[in-house]
Amino acid sequence: MEGDASVENGKHPLAIEQRQQTALSPTPAPLWKVVAVASISAGVTFGWALQFSLLTPYVQLLGIPHKWASFIWLCGPISGMVVQPLAGYYSDCCTSRFGRRRPFIATATSLVTTAVILIGFAADIGHLSGDPLGSDISKPRAIVIFVVGFWILDVGNNLLMSPCRAFLADLSGGDQRKTRNANAFYSFFSAVGHVLGYAAGSFSRLHNVFPFSSTRACDVYCANLKTCFIISITLLITLTVIALYTVGENKLPEITEEEKRTKTVPFFGELFGTLKEFPKSMWILLLVMGLLSLARFAFSLYDTDWMGREVYGGLVGEKLYESGVHAGSLGLMLYAAVAGVTSLAVMFLARDVRGGNLIWGVSSILLAVCLAMTVWITKAAESKRRHTVATGRNGVDPGVKAAALGLFALMGIPQAASYTIPFALAATYSATAGVGQG
Numbered sequence: 001m002e003g004d005a006s007v008e009n010g011k012h013p014l015a016i017e018q019r020q021q022t023a024l025s026p027t028p029a030p031l032w033k034v035v036a037v038a039s040i041s042a043g044v045t046f047g048w049a050l051q052f053s054l055l056t057p058y059v060q061l062l063g064i065p066h067k068w069a070s071f072i073w074l075c076g077p078i079s080g081m082v083v084q085p086l087a088g089y090y091s092d093c094c095t096s097r098f099g100r101r102r103p104f105i106a107t108a109t110s111l112v113t114t115a116v117i118l119i120g121f122a123a124d125i126g127h128l129s130g131d132p133l134g135s136d137i138s139k140p141r142a143i144v145i146f147v148v149g150f151w152i153l154d155v156g157n158n159l160l161m162s163p164c165r166a167f168l169a170d171l172s173g174g175d176q177r178k179t180r181n182a183n184a185f186y187s188f189f190s191a192v193g194h195v196l197g198y199a200a201g202s203f204s205r206l207h208n209v210f211p212f213s214s215t216r217a218c219d220v221y222c223a224n225l226k227t228c229f230i231i232s233i234t235l236l237i238t239l240t241v242i243a244l245y246t247v248g249e250n251k252l253p254e255i256t257e258e259e260k261r262t263k264t265v266p267f268f269g270e271l272f273g274t275l276k277e278f279p280k281s282m283w284i285l286l287l288v289m290g291l292l293s294l295a296r297f298a299f300s301l302y303d304t305d306w307m308g309r310e311v312y313g314g315l316v317g318e319k320l321y322e323s324g325v326h327a328g329s330l331g332l333m334l335y336a337a338v339a340g341v342t343s344l345a346v347m348f349l350a351r352d353v354r355g356g357n358l359i360w361g362v363s364s365i366l367l368a369v370c371l372a373m374t375v376w377i378t379k380a381a382e383s384k385r386r387h388t389v390a391t392g393r394n395g396v397d398p399g400v401k402a403a404a405l406g407l408f409a410l411m412g413i414p415q416a417a418s419y420t421i422p423f424a425l426a427a428t429y430s431a432t433a434g435v436g437q438g
Contacts, residue, residue, distance in 0.1 A: 033171055033247045034171050034178075036242060036243045037168055038182065038185040038189050040160070041186050041190040042192045042196070042235065043193060044161065044190070045190040045193030045336075046194075046200075046232045046235055046236070047116065047153070047197065047229070047236065048197065049193065049197025049200075049201065050200070050228050050232060052300050052301075053197070053303070053325070053332055054225050057305060057308065057322075058221070059072060059143075062122070062123070062142050063138030064143060075155075077297070079151070080154075087163055091162070091163045100166075100170075102244050104160075105243075107159065108156045108157070108159035108160035109160065109240045112153060112160065113233045114156075115150070116153065116229045116232060117229075118146070119153065120225065121226065122146040123142045125142070126140075126142025142217075167249065168182040168183065169182070180420070183421075184344065186420075187419035188343040191336045192336075194333075194336030197232065197336075198329045198335075200227075200228045201228060201304075207226070285426060288422070296367070296418070299371060304324070304329060306328070308321040308322070308323075310381055311400060312324030313381065313382075327404075332408055334408050334409040335412040337412065338412030338416075339419070342416035343419065343420055346420045356421040356425070360418070360422065367411065370407055380403070381400045384399075385397075
């Protein structure tokens with residue numbers, strides 16, 4: 001009967017909860033350890049920045065129609081719904097001698113590295129497998145390799161995020177303020193990675209760094225993308241190795257024979273059981289995070305493509321379109337820089353839960369305003385283009401371009417708030433509910 005009682009309400013068995021507490025830092029870890037682990041996010045978001053700024057135009061160059069490009073991005077939300085809860089759950093219970101979180105972080109880094117190689121060299125591998133040459137010809141083999149690599153990349157990124165944030169919560173020793181500050185550092189380094197990634201994507205001659213990146217099957221745009229991803233995985237591997245080598249964690253005690261005989265609930269049974277016990281505040285938090293993620297993703301999916309098509313008025317493969325994509329990468333760099341500054345400001349402005357909620361609420365309203373402004377900027381760009389055609393001038397209007405870049409920068413504020421405050425609240429609610437940090 002004890003075994004049945006231990007899984008009441010679908011929560012972790014009491015013995016497992018007690019063992020998990022031994023893996024927490026008894027006191028908050030030194031700041032340098034938190035910074036070392038948080039810096040991994042810079043390597044992750046460097047690659048993400050390249051995804052959002054370069055890959056939507058790239059898949060169209062491979063031959064995927066514009067209307068189908070969004071379906072490839074479904075792998076992110078789908079893998080996130082499955083991989084992140086699984087990674088969090090099993091890292092909570094991991095008894096490896098290397099620790100609970102570090103094995104997952106190392107595995108995820110290797111997956112990301114494999115995926116980046118597949119994506120960057122998709123055109124070359126496709127050509128070796130029989131794809132024809134030519135910019136206006138569909139390359140089916142390269143598309144297959146790209147899609148496989150893209151899915152592996154999103155699985156690896158999602159596998160990496162949950163253990164990293166849980167590791168930061170462990171290092172914070174259960175202190176709410178320390179947890180919020182740790183998440184602020186994570187958000188700050190995420191912004192640094194975004195700035196570096198978008199900056200790399202905005203340079204049209206970066207492929208000169210690695211001359212071998214340009215091949216018969218890989219034109220200048222493809223070679224730039226390949227070079228950017230090589231830099232991305234180098235940064236991620238370096239930061240991960242430094243963090244995992246310098247920051248240790250308490251090993252979770254091995255499961256005893258008595259615990260093995262204890263009746264436990266399968267993962268999804270425990271997950272749904274835990275959902276039933278969530279307080280109202282957690283449900284509201286999850287609902288708002290879901291809506292905000294939907295809003296941000298809708299823009300992130302086509303941000304640089306929107307800049308090339310709607311603001312600059314170009315078509316895929318045209319010089320004007322590529323100029324718009326590079327300008328969009330510059331806008332995303334501004335967006336990431338503002339997000340980084342805002343992340344640090346949150347640590348000082350959000351002194352308590354009430355203050356954090358206020359900042360998050362105001363930033364969410366700002367996000368809605370920014371998304372509405374995209375319609376106005378699109379209409380203004382169309383109007384200016386008609387005027388320039390009538391007067392015989394070419395190119396994007398400077399005022400419209402400035403408005404679009406300003407929009408990108410403003411969206412960094414809600415991004416930073418959403419990457420900092422809700423995760424700190426979720427860690428606090430999870431601790432109160434008696435579930436793991438993963």
